[in-house]
Amino acid sequence: MxxxxxxxxxxxxxxxxxxxxxxxxxxxxxxxxxxxxxxxxxxxxxxxxxxxxxxxxxxxxxxxxxxxxxxxxxxxxxHWDITRRAAVVGAGHLGQAIIGNPEFARHGLDIRAAFDTDPRKIGTRVKGVEVLSMERLEEKTRELALELAVLTVPSAAAQETAEAVAAAGIRGIWNFTNVKLKLPDSVSVQQENLASGYAVLSVRMGYHRPRGRS
Amino acid sequence: MxxxxxxxxxxxxxxxxxxxxxxxxxxxxxxxxxxxxxxxxxxxxxxxxxxxxxxxxxxxxxxxxxxxxxxxxxxxxxHWDITRRAAVVGAGHLGQAIIGNPEFARHGLDIRAAFDTDPRKIGTRVKGVEVLSMERLEEKTRELALELAVLTVPSAAAQETAEAVAAAGIRGIWNFTNVKLKLPDSVSVQQENLASGYAVLSVRMGYHRPRGRS
Known part of the structure; x- marks a missing residue:
């Protein structure tokens, strides 16, 4: 770890x-x-x-x-002095926000493709990044030498999608779902837990009632 | 702190x-x-x-x-046993992702309104939450007894927007921009730094080159 x-x-x-x-x-x-x-x-x-x-x-x-x-x-x-070729898996709002965030690119995160299961999204582009069908994950991982996946699918699809990502040969997953993934140790997983930040803010704000309520 | x-x-x-x-x-x-x-x-x-x-x-x-x-x-x-009335300020992809995330509601985050400066967004609804003009922030903060703002505006607008949020009487800001906000101590700020998670993943993944590259 x-x-x-x-x-x-x-x-x-x-x-x-x-x-x-x-x-x-x-x-x-x-x-x-x-x-x-x-x-x-x-x-x-x-x-x-x-x-x-x-x-x-x-x-x-x-x-x-x-x-x-x-x-x-x-x-x-x-290791921010090297470039990591990445894909966003799940091209919803969160996935699109990450593609559109210029900060990660400065740290070497090179998002080369996005994947989704929604036919309305497949074939479109998000800030120049093509949204591809999940069926093409393995082929594109090889072709683009992808090593990292940003996982932004709905929680219900998280484990299944992560298994497909691992099977495609991607060895790092930045997990934005709230599912604790079960994957071989060869895959590095970082779970992003936005609730953690909300917990800190909530403790700081304390129990005070907002104005206008008793 | x-x-x-x-x-x-x-x-x-x-x-x-x-x-x-x-x-x-x-x-x-x-x-x-x-x-x-x-x-x-x-x-x-x-x-x-x-x-x-x-x-x-x-x-x-x-x-x-x-x-x-x-x-x-x-x-x-x-303090997840109380409800906090909140607004999302900045109704872009990240703001919409947060509105659409059912987890936060379970922890008491009650998003009652969204604010944006984009006339194409104002008047629309995101998962039932109305997107309002920034000009209505103070009025709506009072009317809805808002106490927390989720700040998802572009970084260039972060400080100015945060000052408007604080002036409206909101006393907690969940800051998703990468700007360190300068605000009175009476406002609790939690800065979400997604780069932190990427740092942990990057260290775990190490320097190994992806397949297909030398």
Missing amino acids: GKKIAGQPTIRRLPSYLKIIQQAHDEGQFFISGTIIAGELELEPIQVRKDLSITGIVGKPRIGYPTGELLKAIRRFL | GKKIAGQPTIRRLPSYLKIIQQAHDEGQFFISGTIIAGELELEPIQVRKDLSITGIVGKPRIGYPTGELLKAIRRFL
Whole structure:
């Protein structure tokens, strides 16, 4: 289950660090302090230093981290310095939102095709990406050398579709359904659980009643 | 920044626990062991026991946790036992996907309206939810007693829109843009960062090249 040297919470924070460091770098700053990063993200400085230590880059006392080197090291750690050929499987609203999000492309996610079972969608294009029939998944996986699938089908179809994705030879699934997939260990699965974010917000908001209600 | 007694990683895991315990409960099980939950989620049993301890429910040795009580306690902890009236601000693909996701409604997220600036969208309905002009945000917030906004506008419009949301009296923002919002402390903001999940998947998948490339 992932690298032993870095916990999942650390990995999850790295993209936020990347964004802040990139901004500083773009503004011409050669160094950035862990305290500045911590302040921006409302984290403890000790946490930031611990997280960043996994990249192998060491901050200098009173100067901070070299922005250029640190950017490169985080990208290398996340494997965001390579391109991954991907397909969106399930071309509904969520799938289309992901195809249309320019951020993922910057991190190496190269969406080459979309798949759906809806005849009205098959043959159309979403931001230039062709929507193909599910029957062509195996053929296209080989032809386009796809290695990752963004799974955005309805939950009822999740397990069956994931099995087809795995059988086609795709070895990574970014799972946006709320189904815990049962697949061979050779397939890496990352389950996106949007309810987690809502849980955090809900706890923060507490039990206060909205205005106008008693 | 949230409850001091529970860290964000713990809160983020609670919805997954809830799902597994609900399933056991639906199957007629009165008790579930921490080890079973841990096995399902690929976590350490000690982690599960630590996380669940924040609900105040204590597991019995060799029997486990009482499923009914634990479900209630988790929901109470997450404030998922109350309804929050919400609006989706930005009725694009992502906004429509969220409106169409039945899971959030089960957790008390009651989406009463959507807002957009696109005249072609205004006046239409998404799964029964009316899309309104942004100009009506303040009036509708009062009328519908909205307390939460799901922010799904393009990043370029994020800060400005969030300020309008806050000015309208909404006190919680679930932020799906990649912009770190600057708002008064009275507004609770939860930033959803989909790149975090992609980072975890990317690290798991490693540097292996896809088939067909050298």
